[in-house]
Amino acid sequence: MTNNKDKKVLNVPNLRFPEFTGEWKKERLDEIAELSKGIGISKEQLSSNGNPCILYGELYTKYKSEIISEVISKTNIEKNKLKHSKQNDVIIPCSGETAVDIAVARCVPFDNVLLGGDLNIIRLHKYDGAFMAYQLNSKRKIEIAKLAQGVSVVHLYGENLKSINTYNPSLQEQQKIVRLLSLLDERIATQNKIIEDLKKLKSAICEKLFSSPKDKQPQIRLYGFFGDWHFVRLSDICHRICRKNTGEQCKQVLTIAAQYGLVSQEEFFNKNVASENLSGYYLLQKGDFAYNKSYSGDYVWGTVKRLDNYEQGVLSPLYICFRPDPARVDSDFLIYYFESKKWHKTVANIAGEGARNHGLLNISVVDYFNTIHCIPSMDEQKQIAQIIGTLLSKIAREQRMLNCYAAQRQYLLRQMFI
Missing domain, CATH: 3.90.220.20 (DNA methylase specificity domains)
Incomplete structure (x- = not known):
């Protein structure tokens, strides 16, 4: 990585891959993309099979990283009159509870996903959608939040998004930045899964090693201990x-x-x-x-x-x-x-x-x-506590590792974009 932090060069990020030089371009969103809106799909119209679709609320609950790796929801409603995604589209909710919440961008790397109403669609002419999603979620997030209107429910319209200024390098540099950040996101997702599985294991062990009054002893007994509790x-x-x-x-x-x-x-x-x-x-x-x-x-x-x-x-x-x-x-x-x-x-x-x-x-x-x-006896109590305590220490270590990955991600988002 090249560190440009102390150099008097305009329109370049603080941290950059060494093979890339030259200034990034400052461009309004409507200069580099076509903006449109999704067409309504309600929760009641979701089904267990049919065509893949994305509802605006799912950007808050189901899709946590900038690149949507798998579309979860489906619908059987007539698709001809609905809005279909094009690979590389970027989507942002039109509605949300707060201005900061609404400033959430996701890249859809698939064709023909049905995009529901209350979704702003950014269809880039030549740039990388994942790069744009990372940029909008980091350096542009506050600017987008300022465009939101409303009190109890805030709204964000495509007309407002047009004026957002973006800073963009060559497509090759965009794609290399995306590869780095997406690898880190995959590692964070894996780490989250490790912690989730450990917490499930801990809950299962607690249910097996403890006894309710009606059972008199637990389902699993530690070696060397006998008799009712x-x-x-x-x-x-x-x-x-x-x-x-x-x-x-x-x-x-x-x-x-x-x-x-x-x-x-x-x-x-x-x-x-x-x-x-x-x-x-x-x-x-x-x-x-x-x-x-x-x-x-x-x-x-x-x-x-x-x-x-x-x-x-x-x-x-x-x-x-x-x-x-x-x-x-x-x-x-x-x-x-x-x-x-x-x-x-x-x-x-x-x-x-x-x-x-x-x-x-x-x-x-x-x-x-x-x-x-x-x-049980005091000795058995202490052994049970030791087993669970060891598992909790393992969870804490994995959580600290996750925190380090998250901090590294935030650092890269701050330093690798303008």
């Missing part, structure tokens, strides 16, 4: 925390995020939504647990998390807080147990039918601590 009430193995934030000694307000655990409310929401008076909040120390009775689609019986990221923090009294007794239960075993679904039935039994109020499960503290759970 024993039943305990939550109050037998954990102590309730009622410690209040007297004198407001702690200002770190916590919230439970299902994916991230107990996190800073200010960091998670970018603001504090807690009461101004924190003296009535529970004061948690590192290693304490909290049960959030709030339910959602993925967490129908609420969620339990442990305070791992801070030495202490305060939590709303709406949560049920407790600390494991280290003589009775291993803390890591317990948090992994609560990440399984094996405790759901025992909570469902005390919640009762229709016991939901304003997004919260109607569960009393007394009933919650009387829930029955099934646990």
Whole structure:
């Protein structure tokens, strides 16, 4: 790579393949492409077979990289009056929730894909569509976002896109840039798949290595351990925390995020939504647990998390807080147990039918601590926790690698385009 960052040369990127020289051309989008619009296809008109098609909303949900490698949706509606793609087309949504969201460009490397309504179609005369998609998604993204109109729903019209200035090298240089970035995108996709599979493996292991009260022992038993697990009430193995934030000694307000655990409310929401008076909040120390009775689609019986990221923090009294007794239960075993679904039935039994109020499960503290759970000996607990902990460490390493690839991608997009 040639680094042009410190050179006084106009219209060349900071980072460039050494075999290419000369300035890039500044060209309006309507000078290098024909702009048009797709023709309506609704979600209800999708089918399991038929002609491949793309709906505008799929650019947000299904097609995450600049080059569409496979068209997922199909439709059986009459295709003669619809808009057909031409290999190398670039598509951008006409509608979206925010101006930044709408500035999403994808290259369609296939002929005869049906392009639905609310899609802007950019048909380039001679340039590489994938290169243009990368450019529009990076250096031109803010410019495109500024053209969007509307409040609750924003719109982006082809007439507005015509005025966008693009910077373009020779076709050969475009294609070499695309080869590099697409290889990196493929590696990122592979890395995402590795992490996804590891998370599925972890979930499956949790379901196999833990036991619900009705089963008495798990489906898979570690070598060297025999006999039924024993039943305990939550109050037998954990102590309730009622410690209040007297004198407001702690200002770190916590919230439970299902994916991230107990996190800073200010960091998670970018603001504090807690009461101004924190003296009535529970004061948690590192290693304490909290049960959030709030339910959602993925967490129908609420969620339990442990305070791992801070030495202490305060939590709303709406949560049920407790600390494991280290003589009775291993803390890591317990948090992994609560990440399984094996405790759901025992909570469902005390919640009762229709016991939901304003997004919260109607569960009393007394009933919650009387829930029955099934646990093994301390030695078996520790071995189970070690297995799951090792897998989580592997997931964390793979995630760090993914973050490095993503950072490398962002660097190249900033440096290889004007």
